Amino acid sequence: MKNTHSPDIPPTAARPAAMPGTRARAARRLAFFTVLGLLVAAAPFLLQFSPYVLNIFMQAATYSIAVLGMTIVLGYAGQINLAQATFFGLGAYAVGLGTVVLGLNFWITLLMGIGVATVAGFVLGLTTLRLGGHYLAMITISFQQIFDLVLVNWSEVTQGPDGVAGIGRPSLFGYELADDRAYLLLCTAVLYAAIFFVWWLPQTRTGRAMRAVRENELAAEVTGVNTLRVKVIAFTLSAGLAGLGGAFYAAGFAYISPDNFNFARSIEFLTMVLLGGAQSAFGGALGTSLLILLPEWLRFLKEVYLAAYGLAVILIMVFLPAGIWGLLRAPFDRRRRKSAPVDVAAIAPLDLEIPIVDPAPILSIENVQKYFGGVKAVDGISLEVARGTVHALIGPNGSGKTTTLNVLNGIYKSTGGKIVFDGLDITAMAPHERAGLGIGRTFQNIRLFPAMSVIENVMVGAQRDNNPIEPGREALRARALSALKFVDMADKAELIVRNLPYGHQRLVEIARALAGHPKFLLLDEPAAGLNQTEKKGLGELLKRLRGHGLTVFLIEHDIGLIEQVSDRITVLNFGKKIAEGTPVEVLRHPDVIAAYLGEPAHAAA
Numbered sequence: 001m002k003n004t005h006s007p008d009i010p011p012t013a014a015r016p017a018a019m020p021g022t023r024a025r026a027a028r029r030l031a032f033f034t035v036l037g038l039l040v041a042a043a044p045f046l047l048q049f050s051p052y053v054l055n056i057f058m059q060a061a062t063y064s065i066a067v068l069g070m071t072i073v074l075g076y077a078g079q080i081n082l083a084q085a086t087f088f089g090l091g092a093y094a095v096g097l098g099t100v101v102l103g104l105n106f107w108i109t110l111l112m113g114i115g116v117a118t119v120a121g122f123v124l125g126l127t128t129l130r131l132g133g134h135y136l137a138m139i140t141i142s143f144q145q146i147f148d149l150v151l152v153n154w155s156e157v158t159q160g161p162d163g164v165a166g167i168g169r170p171s172l173f174g175y176e177l178a179d180d181r182a183y184l185l186l187c188t189a190v191l192y193a194a195i196f197f198v199w200w201l202p203q204t205r206t207g208r209a210m211r212a213v214r215e216n217e218l219a220a221e222v223t224g225v226n227t228l229r230v231k232v233i234a235f236t237l238s239a240g241l242a243g244l245g246g247a248f249y250a251a252g253f254a255y256i257s258p259d260n261f262n263f264a265r266s267i268e269f270l271t272m273v274l275l276g277g278a279q280s281a282f283g284g285a286l287g288t289s290l291l292i293l294l295p296e297w298l299r300f301l302k303e304v305y306l307a308a309y310g311l312a313v314i315l316i317m318v319f320l321p322a323g324i325w326g327l328l329r330a331p332f333d334r335r336r337r338k339s340a341p342v343d344v345a346a347i348a349p350l351d352l353e354i355p356i357v358d359p360a361p362i363l364s365i366e367n368v369q370k371y372f373g374g375v376k377a378v379d380g381i382s383l384e385v386a387r388g389t390v391h392a393l394i395g396p397n398g399s400g401k402t403t404t405l406n407v408l409n410g411i412y413k414s415t416g417g418k419i420v421f422d423g424l425d426i427t428a429m430a431p432h433e434r435a436g437l438g439i440g441r442t443f444q445n446i447r448l449f450p451a452m453s454v455i456e457n458v459m460v461g462a463q464r465d466n467n468p469i470e471p472g473r474e475a476l477r478a479r480a481l482s483a484l485k486f487v488d489m490a491d492k493a494e495l496i497v498r499n500l501p502y503g504h505q506r507l508v509e510i511a512r513a514l515a516g517h518p519k520f521l522l523l524d525e526p527a528a529g530l531n532q533t534e535k536k537g538l539g540e541l542l543k544r545l546r547g548h549g550l551t552v553f554l555i556e557h558d559i560g561l562i563e564q565v566s567d568r569i570t571v572l573n574f575g576k577k578i579a580e581g582t583p584v585e586v587l588r589h590p591d592v593i594a595a596y597l598g599e600p601a602h603a604a605a
């Protein structure tokens, strides 16, 4: 989207360019993986593999494609899926039945298989992803069981437990791929394309949003990510890849039956992705290859083979939470982060200017209520927030402040009342839609995306809908760096968030909100846990924000900070507004003193 209201977007030339070292490293990595890929693809032609070994490779290649789907849905988006074998089976049966029963061309049935699996993934995603955790796991298991039952019992269509035999190999550009090595080469090429896609995905807006959902779904939604859409996309892509793998599997092995696509196979796919490393495309392929080869390697153990196999898998999963690929790449990641200093001076200053032309309040809420059963957490509050001011919401513990904030940005649906933001009734809007209008938020208990880097966290903030920045990754990165520079954290851009001290994490959360160019910033106890120096810095930061025209709505217990930065204060007690005005008026108000000291108003007065 073009910049609609600010002329100050840094020109492309002013953006920090990719560092030459980074490019050289990327080129070296590309060369390494290209050579490795060519060697793997050429191995069956150069070495005399038996048909049995070629079959194992074919199994590894086709399973890997399905497991890469698990990388997306589980590794990136954090959604449990115990029905991957169903989607794999849909692709396989489309090819099996399509070519054998209907006599269709392989390539048409391949597209049908991917299509059917994708649609099934989409439908399953749409209907189940409002649920999470155990419920989602249960529903995917049920989906898998239904598929098993249909395959076995609907024999007029599926050919029942006997399965489908005589599935032929396709031809490509007139060349018959009957030879195992040639077909394996095709499967390997498709696998490489799938690996590339899954490797590239996290660098896109959708991929970054998926990882944000995995790390903290609520924070992602409030930052502007349509979490339901992202989860459905993850499920759909994952199912599509499984369908693709299944289609090639069917033509590779000529025979398929329900046993190939049952619950145990879904668990096998899950184990493969966890073993290799769920958060990396290479991990998925590595885990699959290992789990297929491990039984072959352990065969010499004879009677104790199954126990040794199980033990090996358990040990790897317990001691390597990021999988084998995570272990292999950890030293490289550490080195890369150390050797990627950020040139802070080259980062453009943050464009935050919000012209105040409209005299109407930016926010007005009328008689808003939020009840939790019998608890009236917010009990008919009305207030207005003027543009370009710092407005504080204070009150004793449990007086309804956080609930008010949660109602304002849509985490809670209000029980009654009306919320108007910038002239628009937002009462029924989802949190990500409100973020798209320019409502930013930080949390009392910091909610970042801990396994992602500082810059990635802030880029998620920058990619909210309607953010007036240029399209493309570079503009997102530039905006994120500028926001980090604003809070003096740009030199930490490449660090992983969970390794930062508490005070720095607070600043990253503020930078994430600022990167989205908010008009209205909700801060929930931003000074909590900060030391005196950090609190002083926070006070200065809030004044700078107001200076740019940003409206800040702030919950805080630190009365010193409130006095220092607030233009106006609203006081709550037992979910009701008990006072409102300037700091001087409010902090001397007898009801406020009484509420804080727990004395009756007349006694305090």
Ligand SMILES: Nc1ncnc2c1ncn2[C@@H]1O[C@H](COP(=O)(O)OP(=O)(O)OP(=O)(O)O)[C@@H](O)[C@H]1O
Binding pocket: 372, 375, 376, 377, 395, 396, 397, 398, 399, 400, 401, 402, 403, 404
């Ligand atoms: N999800 C919930 N379910 C049930 N009751 C809730 C919920 N959230 C808040 N409450 C109740 O609503 C009331 C107001 O809570 P809220 O967290 O908004 O207060 P607060 O003023 O922000 O407190 P604090 O200063 O301690 O953060 C409390 O009685 C609380 O127990």
